[in-house]
Amino acid sequence: MTRFSVARSAGLVACLACPVLTAAAQSTTPVAVIHFDPYPLGDHLTTVHGSIRGHAGTFLFDTGEGVTLISTKLAQAIGCTPWGQVTAIRMRGDRIDAPHCDHIPFDIDGQHFSAPSVVVFDIMKFFPPDAPSLDGSIGLDLFAGRAVTFELARNELIVESPQSLASRVGHATPVPLRIVRDAQGLALTADIGVDTPDGTAWMELDSGSGGIIVSKVIAPLLKLDPDSTAGQAVKLTIGDTVVVEGRARVMDRMIMDGNIGVSFLTKWNVTLDLADGRAWIAPVETSPPR
Numbered sequence: 382m383t384r385f386s387v388a389r390s391a392g393l394v395a396c397l398a399c400p401v402l403t404a405a406a407q408s409t410t411p412v413a414v415i416h417f418d419p420y421p422l423g424d425h426l427t428t429v430h431g432s433i434r435g436h437a438g439t440f441l442f443d444t445g446e447g448v449t450l451i452s453t454k455l456a457q458a459i460g461c462t463p464w465g466q467v468t469a470i471r472m473r474g475d476r477i478d479a480p481h482c483d484h485i486p487f488d489i490d491g492q493h494f495s496a497p498s499v500v501v502f503d504i505m506k507f508f509p510p511d512a513p514s515l516d517g518s519i520g521l522d523l524f525a526g527r528a529v530t531f532e533l534a535r536n537e538l539i540v541e542s543p544q545s546l547a548s549r550v551g552h553a554t555p556v557p558l559r560i561v562r563d564a565q566g567l568a569l570t571a572d573i574g575v576d577t578p579d580g581t582a583w584m585e586l587d588s589g590s591g592g593i594i595v596s597k598v599i600a601p602l603l604k605l606d607p608d609s610t611a612g613q614a615v616k617l618t619i620g621d622t623v624v625v626e627g628r629a630r631v632m633d634r635m636i637m638d639g640n641i642g643v644s645f646l647t648k649w650n651v652t653l654d655l656a657d658g659r660a661w662i663a664p665v666e667t668s669p670p671r
């Protein structure tokens with residue numbers, strides 16, 4: 382609250398300016414900063430702690446997940462009887478059928494999110510028997526309609542406000558984005574446009590993957606040996622102007638052009654406007670300290 386008193390005109394002007402400066406300082410504050418913890422298995426997986434209807438859980442965070450999922454045990458604890466079927470196709474074409482629960486509230490770092498539907502599936506089937514237990518996996522679908530920034534070098538996800546988004550993208554480079562909504566529109570993943578001599582290849586942003594994976598079909602367009610299973614040096618041009626160098630593996634039978642994982646996401650901060658279908662990237666070293 383501003384405190385007024387009899388003062389010289391200069392002091393009064395300074396006092397009247399105080400709330401304006403404070404509002405300006407607060408205007409770029411994001412909605413939330415969600416912190417990740419490393420998952421002990423592997424060097425690129427991250428987890429987030431949250432709760433559903435008062436039941437705490439540890440969830441993998443995976444931008445390539447498509448549909449947020451919870452375990453059968455957690456579904457039972459929150460009082461949901463799974464029903465129906467969601468069909469998902471994984472990166473190499475294998476199919477998963479699972480029931481779903483609807484209208485699931487998530488509380489994460491003091492913020493409330495809502496998933497229209499979640500798949501009920503035991504994610505631990507994908508891990509060794511002695512792996513630390515997970516209660517599910519959170520995907521981009523939980524943030525549909527919002528703008529988010531991955532700062533994976535800091536193990537953080539920023540949920541942007543309109544003001545913080547405007548401030549952030551003013552220092553970033555716009556890149557082509559295709560929002561993919563598989564599973565009858567329930568899933569949400571983000572593909573970034575990569576230039577090739579024959580056109581734009583669309584490669585999925587996947588925080589659950591360690592490196593860059595390129596489909597055998599388009600490997601020659603990126604000057605990669607399509608028959609090699611070893612890592613190869615690759616240079617990707619994103620949005621005509623951003624050149625990214627790294628190591629890539631070629632994979633057969635992919636249902637997408639490629640997959641861009643943590644080796645990229647820890648060097649570049651990626652901002653996605655999931656409401657309007659826009660994306661920007663900025664080198665990690667240009668991000669202001671917090």
